[in-house]
Amino acid sequence: MKIIVTGGAGFIGSNFVYHMLNKYPEYEIICVDNLTYAGNLSTLQEAFKNEKFSFHKVDIADRNAVFSLFEEVRPDIVVNFAAESHVDRSIENPSIFVDTNISGTVVLMDASIKYGVKRYHQVSTDEVYGDLPLDKPELLFTEETPVKTSSPYSSSKASADLFVHAYNRTYGLPITISRCSNNYGPNHFPEKLIPLMIINALNDKPLPVYGDGQNVRDWLYVEDHCEAIDLIIHDGKIGEVYNVGGHNEMANIDIVKLICKTLDKPESLITYVNDRKGHDRRYAIDPTKIHSELGWLPKTNFENGIQKTIQWYLDNRDWWEEIISGDYQNYYKEMYSNR
Numbered sequence: 001m002k003i004i005v006t007g008g009a010g011f012i013g014s015n016f017v018y019h020m021l022n023k024y025p026e027y028e029i030i031c032v033d034n035l036t037y038a039g040n041l042s043t044l045q046e047a048f049k050n051e052k053f054s055f056h057k058v059d060i061a062d063r064n065a066v067f068s069l070f071e072e073v074r075p076d077i078v079v080n081f082a083a084e085s086h087v088d089r090s091i092e093n094p095s096i097f098v099d100t101n102i103s104g105t106v107v108l109m110d111a112s113i114k115y116g117v118k119r120y121h122q123v124s125t126d127e128v129y130g131d132l133p134l135d136k137p138e139l140l141f142t143e144e145t146p147v148k149t150s151s152p153y154s155s156s157k158a159s160a161d162l163f164v165h166a167y168n169r170t171y172g173l174p175i176t177i178s179r180c181s182n183n184y185g186p187n188h189f190p191e192k193l194i195p196l197m198i199i200n201a202l203n204d205k206p207l208p209v210y211g212d213g214q215n216v217r218d219w220l221y222v223e224d225h226c227e228a229i230d231l232i233i234h235d236g237k238i239g240e241v242y243n244v245g246g247h248n249e250m251a252n253i254d255i256v257k258l259i260c261k262t263l264d265k266p267e268s269l270i271t272y273v274n275d276r277k278g279h280d281r282r283y284a285i286d287p288t289k290i291h292s293e294l295g296w297l298p299k300t301n302f303e304n305g306i307q308k309t310i311q312w313y314l315d316n317r318d319w320w321e322e323i324i325s326g327d328y329q330n331y332y333k334e335m336y337s338n339r
Contacts, residue, residue: 002028003233004075006060006108007082009033011188012123012222014043016081019226021050028052030073033082034059040323043187060104070111077119077233078112080105083157091277094152101156102163109167109175117174121233122164124179126218126243127154131280134216137249140286141179143241150280161241168239176236178229180244181285184305185222186312190320194306197256198313199320201265211275213253216282220246221300221308231294242294245285248302255306262310 003020007013008031020029031047033039035057047053058065060082082104084097105122112120129141130148147162149155167173188195197207228244236242253270260267290296300308313320 001026001077002030002073002075003077003079004030004032004069004073006032006078006080006104007039008055009035009039009041009044010081011185011192012183012225013081014040014047014187015185015222016079016226016229017044017047017053019223019230021047021053023230025052028054028073030069030075031055032058032060032069036084040187040189040319042319042322059100060108061099063107063110066107066111067114070115074115075117077121078108078117079121079123079229079233080108081123083123084153089153091152094156097152097156101153102159105160106163109164109173113167113171113173119233119238120164120167120173120175121229122161122175122177123229124161124177125154125157126179126181126245126283126285127151127280128158128161128179129283130154132282132284134214134282137284140284141243141245142286143179143243143289165239174238176232176238177241178232178244179241179285180225180228181218181220181246181283183220183222183225185309186316187319188222188309190323193252194255194259194309195313195320197259198263198310199324201259201263201269202313204265204269206271207256207260207269208271208273209253209256210273210279213251213256213270213272214281215252215279216249216284217252218245218284219248219250219255219302219305220244220298221305224298224300227299228290228294228296231296232290235294237293242290243285243287244290244296245287246298246300246302247287248298248305249282249284250302258306259310262307 008017129145132139147158168175184194
């Protein structure tokens with residue numbers, strides 16, 4: 001089995017690479033990443049030691065490069081994690097999100113059709129559903145919830161999902177889609193909420209919290225997400241969407257206070273800043289479908305997951321210190337300039 005993992009040098013993608021290498025030693029894992037700001041090749045150091053792993057620096061929106069890669073490796077499965085994913089960046093520069101998240105998806109599917117891929121899996125987000133009110137905790141996103149996007153990021157992901165459905169119906173491409181809640185865990189890029197707060201707290205820097213801090217997210221430990229995608233690409237029904245949620249709803253401010261407590265840092269570091277434009281109030285996923293059809297449930301509750309995550313950042317200072325200094329961007333050149 002040959003599996004192309006796009007965005008494999010990013011947060012969720014790299015965790016999925018390791019999950020698959022460890023669980024399926026007979027599989028070939030072909031990692032594709034353009035190594036933009038959030039792609040970190042040093043994250044894959046251990047993977048490079050595995051003869052079943054290979055890395056290709058490719059922009060998924062580059063049609064010629066993608067088709068050449070598919071011609072070379074002839075993949076059985078494509079799992080597309082590659083995406084611009086930070087909402088703030090999408091507000092500042094939406095066009096980049098169109099190029100990668102929409103055009104890149106179309107290029108990958110065109111190549112998948114030409115080279116007879118057996119399963120194309122699109123990793124999407126619960127943000128395509130918009131948001132839920134804080135005062136109705138019984139409301140959850142299901143696979144039937146209408147798409148109602150709030151940001152250029154979520155709009156680009158929703159558009160890509162629609163293209164994926166269209167390619168299934170029009171061209172018969174065997175697809176599945178997963179829509180996940182907020183992930184957390186090892187290798188998370190420091191601009192996102194949890195790693196940013198951990199790193200800033202360790203450095204005794206201000207902890208910037210948007211608005212009133214009451215925005216609620218459903219948090220999913222990244223390894224649980226990887227197991228869900230593993231099940232979907234092997235046993236999920238072609239043409240279906242699967243919501244993947246963690247059953248861990250938390251307000252942003254409560255997470256920040258928990259991080260302060262765990263690291264023995266004062267809550268006086270918390271600084272409230274002007275809210276993000278169009279900031280969604282609450283996300284919450286109902287994962288009944290993936291549980292009933294594939295037997296998946298999250299294994300990691302937030303209390304355990306956040307402690308493991310904080311410990312990982314304590315144990316891997318070199319990794320995130322290189323990122324925030326910008327040194328990690330030189331890693332690819334150092335590794336491959338003479339190859």
